[in-house]
Amino acid sequence: MTKPNAKIARRQGWIIGAAGCGFSLGAILIVLGPAGILTVLMLLPAIGAVSLARRRLSQSRQQTLTTREVVTARLSLSLGVIEYPTTALLVEIDDHHRLEEVYGRDVVERAIEMTRSVIEENLTDSDLTVHLDGALFASVLAPQGPLDTETMLNTCTRIQHALGLLSQTSDLPLHLTASIGFVTSNKLARPTAESLMQAAFSALSEARRRAPGAVRAYSEAISAKRAAQQRVARDARQAFEKGEIFAYFQPQLNVETGQLSGFEALTRWHHPVNGILSPAEFLPTFEQAGLMPRLGETMIKKSLQALTFWDKSGLDVPRIGINFSTSELSNPRLVEQIAMYLDVSNISPERLNIEVLETVIAQEADDIIIGNLAALADLGCGVDLDDFGTGYASITNIRRFSVGRIKIDRSFVSGIDSDDEQRRMVEAILTMASRLGVRTLAEGVETRAERETLTQMACDDIQGFQIARPMPVEETVEWANAYFTRTLEPITISRRAS
Template sequence: MHARRICSTRNCSISPDLPCPKRRNPTRPRPCVNPLLTSEPYGPRELCGDSMRLIDRIVGRIGIRGSPAPLRARALAIAPLVAVAGWLVFEQPGFLIAAFLLPAVLAVGIYGSHRDTAAADTDNVTGLVRRDTLERSLDLALARARAEGLVTAALVVELDEFKSLQERFGRIGVDQLLDAVSRRFSSAVRGVDCWARLDGPTFGLALSPTTPLNDEDLARLAERLLAALTEPIRVSGVDLRPAISIGAARSDVTESETGASLLQGATLAQISAAKSGPGQLVQYSPVLRDRIAARYRFAEDLREALRTDRIVAVFQPQIALEDARLTGVEALARWRTSDQEIALPASFLPAAKESGLMPALGQRILEQALRALRTWDAQGLHVPTVAVNLSTTELSDPTLAARVVGALETEGLSPDRLTVEVLETVMTDGSDPRVSLNLARLADMGCLLDLDDFGTGSSSITTVRRLPIRRIKIDRTFVRDLDREPEQEPMLQAILTMADRLGLVTLAEGVETEAERSALARLGCAQMQGFLLTRPMMMEDMTTWLRTRPPSGEETVRDVG
């Protein structure tokens, strides 16, 4: 689309809300449109030739039908014959006939070429232009903005939860939704602005250069787009109110030289908006740019850490409260940074998830945990099981069971030596059936299943019983200050009673004081884990702890980590 405003010879009859370019800068006149054409329902794109609607109507009125290429060939074949016949029979009139035919031939040829190009540049679902055309429009808008001191902007708008919509309604239903959404979007902006479908559920908008254009203007535009979707859209007999996330980038903020870079800025802002939740607008800024650049650098450092074996497993023991018998160890991920500092999971797991590194990281910890278990077996240091945490991404992987089997076979261990810990929030989400399927497969193999951070989600008895959960790990929030906050005790007692009646083992996480340990033992909790025993340890320190710990009796705090 040609990103410029069009006015009539006297006033801005097409875009009356915009100042007339001829009045603003008389020394640089703009192409004008015959006022008679403005009586037809055509906008600037049709009048400029960027849309074929006006051309289609004119060609239809003069009776041209069918494919332009054959028409052009027939016209070219007939034109010389008519010209010769006109010369022989009518002498001079033959030249007149040929003079009228040849422009007609050229018109048909141009029309056909234009239609072929337009079809290639148009999305066949929504009728909007594609990415390349949008970027060219932004190039023109940027050039005009620089020349005249104006501001242009790009918006990227994406439908949220598109994957679930595809699974629910299929391609035909989703195409209906996209077409309806594109019509709603088009009605919310000016005729001089250009929408495009970028890919999948993502739309792009090029704003015609104007001044002023600030954050508040873009916020109002975002509100109009959100308002355009308040009325439900009927898809396959279901009323939908699709949610969107919006990113915007202004030319005066990004200092972009090309339309592609301006669009990239809006894309980065949209990605940030999607993480903030539905219906959010994020505008590109240098702060956002620096934050994204830092995040990408961090992700690259994490990839390098995986390549150089600097993602390591540390181990924390779990014991029975009754006799201090070792019941297992939990393997936790740590990052040994280049300056030999140890980074905790909270500092790098979000980046691993965002950059798609969770499967590789989880596999690394699984392999190290099983290797440590085999090493302790070889040294006569019996550890019943080792527990590893699996993320939602890993639990959704159809190859998970095969990878776990391969890791167990490599170390020569039986499946019941491995405990898989699953967050309660993963179990209650239920959005991905592959999670339940993989957990069932692991349980069928003989692996043990723990429900981690119990009490932080909304598990029901049905949720707990849906899979062969062996043990629930009670979250630290129910344990902290148990001796000083009497109101904690009834809630903890209810959890322990429910677990006992369901035949589940209970383990309290984050036990740090002797008073907490005593209260848990009195209430009937079976096992514990926490700093009261020891902090998480590297494998060498864990080996020393196993060798030197008393066989039974009370444990003491050992600060080795």
């Protein structure tokens, strides 16, 4: 068999691509490789007008190839058409796991099928759309003409608009949004099927960060950012073995007595190249790499070691607070692990505060999280509601999650001495907490005026740079000795009547 003339090939049904040449026979594509070896791939619609039904790839026709391989095979063939660029498009329904929990699997399956129809209706008959997994779709846009970024953004906007209308035009009982990432082959120096898929996933990853309903086109900037994230992820896995993860501690003061009410443990990564990194710089990478359970375990150990260090140093630290992520709180063995570490360290559970973001309990938490927090409270641990005022937690949830202290977010504290509206909002929080029998702590106190105002308003505890920045455990005793022995006495402004 010899490779035919291109014009004859198009008339006779040949498909010519990077893999060699082949002949389309119904549902089968027979490819002749460079070495003269025949390979049976599977159905790949020829570039040109085909019916919508034929573009649907049934499971029975994909027994030997995964859906990802179907897409890359089509991209390889499309790249062989040199006149125009090929485009890889990824569409993913936002927050589909939560949708399944709320509406059930059957409804989500219908949503997935409708999403596929919406995508195909907004593309051409020559384009291919495949359901990869979960709520993720991949489309290969045939190289039929010039596709600039603006044209693709318009296409993506039409897809998102159509998805948003499904709840009105069908019996689907939920509002759908999707994150979309795409790349055209002319954006890559040496495009291959696999590099196009990687670039499309990079663009989708950026869209996910800005979900819901975000669209991102691949660019060199996204590529550089993705490469940096991959380096950080690789370094993160080695950080624990190399001892680069440290706990820093920020003091909290009792407003009435001026004495230590505790410390909050904060994670720092001593990166060998990038220096000391704060959680905001690396936690997303840790989450993606599945390292949050290990990080949580490390922080528990270091925090309990710090309590032991303070006890031996004669520094009276009533309790320590540790932040727990949603994934950590979802660990069925969390209570067992904490109880074991407390027992081994000979530390009373009452000295450990579990800090939970308000956004965690403001949404529908699963039974494991609810059970874990209740069990930890029964064990004797305190539960702090962190960043209060940012997540719309209800009073019911404050009781439901055994919250013992509310930490008022620093966005409400900043400028409280001069902003009447800020003051009224904090007063409302303090009044509510008092009636619920819940203690309060103001975060982000940076000026003496803010501290004095909070003292007058009867806030229980304060924390922030005005007192001290987070520090290694070795520096805490020296800081405490200097702070509590300096000539400036703790503030003693009388508290208002509750």
